[in-house]
Amino acid sequence: MKFNEGVNNVYLNKPVLDKIKKSYLKSDPSKIILRGFLNEDIYQQRYSKLKRQKIKQIKIPDRFSFKKYALLQEVKEVFDNKEFKEFLSAIIGKEVKKINLEIREYGWKDYTLLHDSEEKGRRVEFFFIFAPKWDDFYGGSKIYEKNGKAFVFSPIGNSFCLINKKKDVLGFLQYINNYAGSQSIILVEGWI
Amino acid sequence: MKTQFISNYPYKHIIISNFLSDKKAKELLRALKKEKFEEKDSDLFQFRQTQELKYSKNKTIREFYRFFGSREFLNSIGKIMGKKLRKSDMAGTLYIDTDYLLCHDDRLEGRKIAYVYYLSEDFKEKDGGAFVLFDSKNKKVTKAAKKYYPKWNSLLLFEVSKKSWHEVEEVVGNKKRYAIGGWFH
Numbered sequence: 001m002k003f004n005e006g007v008n009n010v011y012l013n014k015p016v017l018d019k020i021k022k023s024y025l026k027s028d029p030s031k032i033i034l035r036g037f038l039n040e041d042i043y044q045q046r047y048s049k050l051k052r053q054k055i056k057q058i059k060i061p062d063r064f065s066f067k068k069y070a071l072l073q074e075v076k077e078v079f080d081n082k083e084f085k086e087f088l089s090a091i092i093g094k095e096v097k098k099i100n101l102e103i104r105e106y107g108w109k110d111y112t113l114l115h116d117s118e119e120k121g122r123r124v125e126f127f128f129i130f131a132p133k134w135d136d137f138y139g140g141s142k143i144y145e146k147n148g149k150a151f152v153f154s155p156i157g158n159s160f161c162l163i164n165k166k167k168d169v170l171g172f173l174q175y176i177n178n179y180a181g182s183q184s185i186i187l188v189e190g191w192i
Numbered sequence: 193m194k195t196q197f198i199s200n201y202p203y204k205h206i207i208i209s210n211f212l213s214d215k216k217a218k219e220l221l222r223a224l225k226k227e228k229f230e231e232k233d234s235d236l237f238q239f240r241q242t243q244e245l246k247y248s249k250n251k252t253i254r255e256f257y258r259f260f261g262s263r264e265f266l267n268s269i270g271k272i273m274g275k276k277l278r279k280s281d282m283a284g285t286l287y288i289d290t291d292y293l294l295c296h297d298d299r300l301e302g303r304k305i306a307y308v309y310y311l312s313e314d315f316k317e318k319d320g321g322a323f324v325l326f327d328s329k330n331k332k333v334t335k336a337a338k339k340y341y342p343k344w345n346s347l348l349l350f351e352v353s354k355k356s357w358h359e360v361e362e363v364v365g366n367k368k369r370y371a372i373g374g375w376f377h
Contacts, residue, residue, distance in 0.1 A: 061295035
């Protein structure tokens with residue numbers, strides 16, 4: 001499957017894409033959230049497939065705690081191909097040559113902390129969210145900080161978020177508390 | 193106590209039970225509850241904290257603050273820890289349901305010994321709120337090595353060093369985790 005077949009058609013519309021680019025470049029730091037990013041059936045298929053994967057808990061206490069997935073072909077074909085690179089280029093206004101991808105699951109007691117070395121070399125970061133019905137009170141929001149100001153991306157399923165990390169923007173995933181219970185969120189995290 | 197402090201794993205620390213008389217501890221808790229707690233949050237923590245307690249208007253709190261900063265007490269603690277201590281700072285903390293403090297080492301200019309004086313009713317595993325000490329290797333934190341659940345009227349002291357990695361587990365449920373803490377410099 002190509003990216004163009006999986007993404008919500010509205011985001012392939014030239015005037016819409018121009019508006020997204022304008023909004024992205026106008027904000028400081030440059031950022032955008034696109035809701036209902038994939039076609040619903042593609043989103044649900046990928047979500048079900050991911051939930052069946054074997055995963056490994058990874059924890060470095062002073063840096064992060066999450067479960068790491070192997071890079072599924074079904075995820076790569078959406079977020080690491082020529083069409084997706086062109087889509088990103090159209091928003092950020094620069095050619096995208098290489099994409100780095102990771103799939104992580106965050107549940108109760110998981111988090112990432114602000115860490116310079118972790119973020120080094122990530123000029124533009126994006127993440128796509130697979131999530132059940134989620135309450136912000138559970139935690140799990142992706143928060144970026146610049147000069148003491150915070151920008152919060154709530155974990156809403158089927159959302160695509162993009163942010164420019166230059167000029168001292170650092171991000172972390174807020175600790176997920178006991179109200180999440182056995183629920184978790186899965187993030188396809190990428191950077192260029 | 194000195195031997196215990198030095199030999200405790202994974203880094204130098206000690207817990208002193210029944211630190212004050214029960215009556216004094218209860219009086220202090222009553223006073224602490226009247227202080228204003230402000231919510232603090234960052235990537236590393238979410239909990240509530242008072243102002244520096246030397247500014248408290250409450251007589252009982254100020255007395256406790258003066259006691260901690262007295263030459264006599266600094267010398268006694270310094271003897272156990274093998275350090276020359278000059279002064280202490282102090283604030284009240286409150287952790288309620290979902291509050292936590294993730295893994296860090298407390299290192300900051302001048303901090304020699306960290307302390308936490310617990311004024312909450314005893315916590316059990318299901319309540320969370322444990323103070324967790326981490327092991328480290330080659331200056332890198334590895335795994336949780338020891339846990340202490342808050343125990344009424346007990347004082348925890350540990351040496352601030354490259355090894356002093358610790359966290360406060362998330363509090364789960366309705367218990368309130370009151371404590372007074374700070375550092376000896």
